[in-house]
Amino acid sequence: MLESKIPDGPLEDKWSNYKAHAKLVNPANRKKLEIIVVGTGLAGSSIAASLGEMGYKVKSFCFQDTPRRAHSVAAQGGVNACKNYKNDGDSVFRMFYDTIKGGDFRAREGNVYRLAECSTSLIDQAVAQGVPFGREYGGYLNNRSFGGVQVSRTFYARGQTGQQLLLGAYQALMRQVAAGTVQLFARHEMQDLVVIDGKAKGVIIRNMDTGAIERHAGHAVILATGGFGKIYFLSTLAMGCNGSAIWRAHKKGALIANPSWTQIHPTSLPQSGEYQSKLTLMSESLRNDGRIWVPKQKDDQRPPNQIPEEERDYYLERRYPAFGNLSPRDIASRAAKERIDAGYGIGPLKNAVYLDFSKAIREQGENAIRKKYGNLFRMYQKITNVNAYTEPMRISPAAHFSMGGLWVDYELMTTIPGLYALGEANFADHGANRLGANSLLQACVDGYFITPYTIANYLADEIRTPLADLNHPAFAEAEDNVKEQLRLLLAIQGKQPADFFHRALGKILYDKCGLSRSAAGLEEAITAIKDLRKDFYKDLYVPQGLGVNAELEKAGRVADYLELGELMCYDALTRNESCGAHFREEYQTPDGEALRVDKDFSFISAWEWQGADKPPLLHKEPLHFEFVTPTVRSYK
Amino acid sequence: MHIRLKVWRQETQDAAGKMESYELNNVSDDMSFLEMLDMLNEQLMKQGIRPVEFDHDCREGICGQCGIMINGRPHGPLKNTTTCQLHMRTFRDGDEIYVEPFRATAFPVKCDLKVDRSPFDRIIQSGGFISTNTGQAPEANTTRISSPLVESAFDAAACIGCGACVAVCKNSSAALFTSAKITHMALLPQGKEEAQARVLNMVKQMDEEGFGHCSNTEACEAECPQEISVLHIARMNWEFNKAHALKK
Numbered sequence: 001m002l003e004s005k006i007p008d009g010p011l012e013d014k015w016s017n018y019k020a021h022a023k024l025v026n027p028a029n030r031k032k033l034e035i036i037v038v039g040t041g042l043a044g045s046s047i048a049a050s051l052g053e054m055g056y057k058v059k060s061f062c063f064q065d066t067p068r069r070a071h072s073v074a075a076q077g078g079v080n081a082c083k084n085y086k087n088d089g090d091s092v093f094r095m096f097y098d099t100i101k102g103g104d105f106r107a108r109e110g111n112v113y114r115l116a117e118c119s120t121s122l123i124d125q126a127v128a129q130g131v132p133f134g135r136e137y138g139g140y141l142n143n144r145s146f147g148g149v150q151v152s153r154t155f156y157a158r159g160q161t162g163q164q165l166l167l168g169a170y171q172a173l174m175r176q177v178a179a180g181t182v183q184l185f186a187r188h189e190m191q192d193l194v195v196i197d198g199k200a201k202g203v204i205i206r207n208m209d210t211g212a213i214e215r216h217a218g219h220a221v222i223l224a225t226g227g228f229g230k231i232y233f234l235s236t237l238a239m240g241c242n243g244s245a246i247w248r249a250h251k252k253g254a255l256i257a258n259p260s261w262t263q264i265h266p267t268s269l270p271q272s273g274e275y276q277s278k279l280t281l282m283s284e285s286l287r288n289d290g291r292i293w294v295p296k297q298k299d300d301q302r303p304p305n306q307i308p309e310e311e312r313d314y315y316l317e318r319r320y321p322a323f324g325n326l327s328p329r330d331i332a333s334r335a336a337k338e339r340i341d342a343g344y345g346i347g348p349l350k351n352a353v354y355l356d357f358s359k360a361i362r363e364q365g366e367n368a369i370r371k372k373y374g375n376l377f378r379m380y381q382k383i384t385n386v387n388a389y390t391e392p393m394r395i396s397p398a399a400h401f402s403m404g405g406l407w408v409d410y411e412l413m414t415t416i417p418g419l420y421a422l423g424e425a426n427f428a429d430h431g432a433n434r435l436g437a438n439s440l441l442q443a444c445v446d447g448y449f450i451t452p453y454t455i456a457n458y459l460a461d462e463i464r465t466p467l468a469d470l471n472h473p474a475f476a477e478a479e480d481n482v483k484e485q486l487r488l489l490l491a492i493q494g495k496q497p498a499d500f501f502h503r504a505l506g507k508i509l510y511d512k513c514g515l516s517r518s519a520a521g522l523e524e525a526i527t528a529i530k531d532l533r534k535d536f537y538k539d540l541y542v543p544q545g546l547g548v549n550a551e552l553e554k555a556g557r558v559a560d561y562l563e564l565g566e567l568m569c570y571d572a573l574t575r576n577e578s579c580g581a582h583f584r585e586e587y588q589t590p591d592g593e594a595l596r597v598d599k600d601f602s603f604i605s606a607w608e609w610q611g612a613d614k615p616p617l618l619h620k621e622p623l624h625f626e627f628v629t630p631t632v633r634s635y636k
Numbered sequence: 637m638h639i640r641l642k643v644w645r646q647e648t649q650d651a652a653g654k655m656e657s658y659e660l661n662n663v664s665d666d667m668s669f670l671e672m673l674d675m676l677n678e679q680l681m682k683q684g685i686r687p688v689e690f691d692h693d694c695r696e697g698i699c700g701q702c703g704i705m706i707n708g709r710p711h712g713p714l715k716n717t718t719t720c721q722l723h724m725r726t727f728r729d730g731d732e733i734y735v736e737p738f739r740a741t742a743f744p745v746k747c748d749l750k751v752d753r754s755p756f757d758r759i760i761q762s763g764g765f766i767s768t769n770t771g772q773a774p775e776a777n778t779t780r781i782s783s784p785l786v787e788s789a790f791d792a793a794a795c796i797g798c799g800a801c802v803a804v805c806k807n808s809s810a811a812l813f814t815s816a817k818i819t820h821m822a823l824l825p826q827g828k829e830e831a832q833a834r835v836l837n838m839v840k841q842m843d844e845e846g847f848g849h850c851s852n853t854e855a856c857e858a859e860c861p862q863e864i865s866v867l868h869i870a871r872m873n874w875e876f877n878k879a880h881a882l883k884k
Binding site: 123136449551 | 692701714747772780820
């Protein structure tokens, strides 16, 4: 059932061979083919713009008021590309190896090599679009080192790389809208996927201004809807980020892979109060110059600047001397949690650690630090009222990036023919843990350089297939189901708003299926989520009205999260090992490091929906390592 | 903190709107303004009142989706701050706060505090891009750009398209938004080829959308969360005049 379609042959030739042999669609035939793209972040905008340029007819949907708001905009740190501009030994193979290793050997070699291979073209593409990457004084591009690697391969546009890359993709998309190849539908949310004769043929969409339910047909459907880390409620994601599009596709037959692997980011601002709606991320680039520590003494009440050097525990430098403060995210997050749980946490809720710039400021001067991170320091001060130039920042781990997502093959096609998943919406490339600055990269190359080739390979056989009839019973049935679900949510008329259930779900997941997990905890979580879901359908309150109704939108997303959350726990429960973002308390070395079990778990878990209240069905795609040998990740 | 709110309520674009009064207790200093509105909505829903619709998404000050008039100022009283980054510690116990949508003919109200900012997308569609196709780009370092130049372009490119500049302007002019994009591209070598057509088309589209003229009061810069400078407007005028003069 799970055919990964990795091309044969040497690693470095797989992608060129694929491109050389993939089927093509004649330019004259492209305008006969219509493609639906859901989501307008880096993956969605870049694929919609690319397909538009090629001459396909594209419909682009987003739930925000304009495509430029997609959450890719918030990525601060940078984007990786193995250009070797610093002559420090970088290469496609080295980037491939770092990414495979960073993902704890739980990704496909072929996909990861292609990611590294396409990375260099992305910088060229973005520069051509006018993305203002940082430059050296001679006018050449600058780059820097980022968490988990020992070469400088991260390109950046101040602390707003995501914003600038997204604007590049958004502008390319707007150019196609003006050219008439792309039709744009902002404030439109996908409600369901339409499958006819086993192939993806359209979507049901809710117009969020009028409440109208619309049918749209396409020869192929692309989901580029981002990740579902917001399932934890408190996360670094935008408020609207959700898992609904991929979840509805899952219920229509698309398998979901590795759903429990959600990256917890080490450098977020800590929670400060009960009404808090999100945790703000501070770019990981801060770890280039900031040193992370907690007091050596438990419950130390002294302000940080009064704690002398010898009474500070720089625990990352102590435990992982080779990488220190630049240890990969899973290592850095877990080490922080370990200190916090052991009673060394700082701040009013004792839920944070210090990120200290005093040494860097002493050595490089305040101006140098201001130049590199000025906007982040300003943002920190706005939120916390603390000046991080004179006092260490307080940071804490927070849910961030979903490595799991819809299962896709090498062509980025899901198990439903004609349905593609790009960027964070798919599971590919990152394995069990994503390296810093690889998320923007994956989203962009999926959209600009990979799918334009792979989708043609599918569409070449669809040229004579007419667009699905909007009156087909499959459309009617999907629309009826959507309307029925909306009616159901509006009819409950209980007492608690959707956020109440979302917070409760987030707490269960953070405690039992977050930074560390245990079999007993996961079983408790599954029961608790089932109970919470029952309560949701008894006690949810949604204000009436089918027009603009943000609470109704939230309720639909929380309903999906309540099912997805349970699947995450099943996934975590079946994996009896510690690996990347998944740390099972039963599987650790004597000194508390993750204990991976390659002989039993070197596979991708792909889950099939069996119906409400039935346990999901696990399929396994074995991982083969031909070109690297999985080793224990040691950052000591 | 105890906070008294006067909030603009308008069910649909065509409905008449009015200010409604609400009171909130136990507002904490650390809450963001939007979290305070979340709290208000929870309270309203408990009373069976339709919650206040407002636009927001990233809540990190970068997506540009939030934006409301707070005591008559876009994004509230702090300089260079989006609504989501405005915290309640800025206000005092017992304060009365007026909350309204951005007001401009070109930004019709959709519901309560939500407005339609799609005219900005149409301005970008009219020329706010560099015409480059996917997969055609030359090696990036063949385009050398000095660091000061790229930083200047970045200063303009940092615009988040929130619309505060329009909302504060007595003429509802979109000059700051449009000029930021024009400057970003006009400064860079990649954008020079199309500079003439770009500025003419974008200015034309801006006028057609119903935005007013710039009369140099500079309130836009004062209220811009990203500190976009009015000097970009001067550059837009320069580029516009140059394009006109050179137009064949």
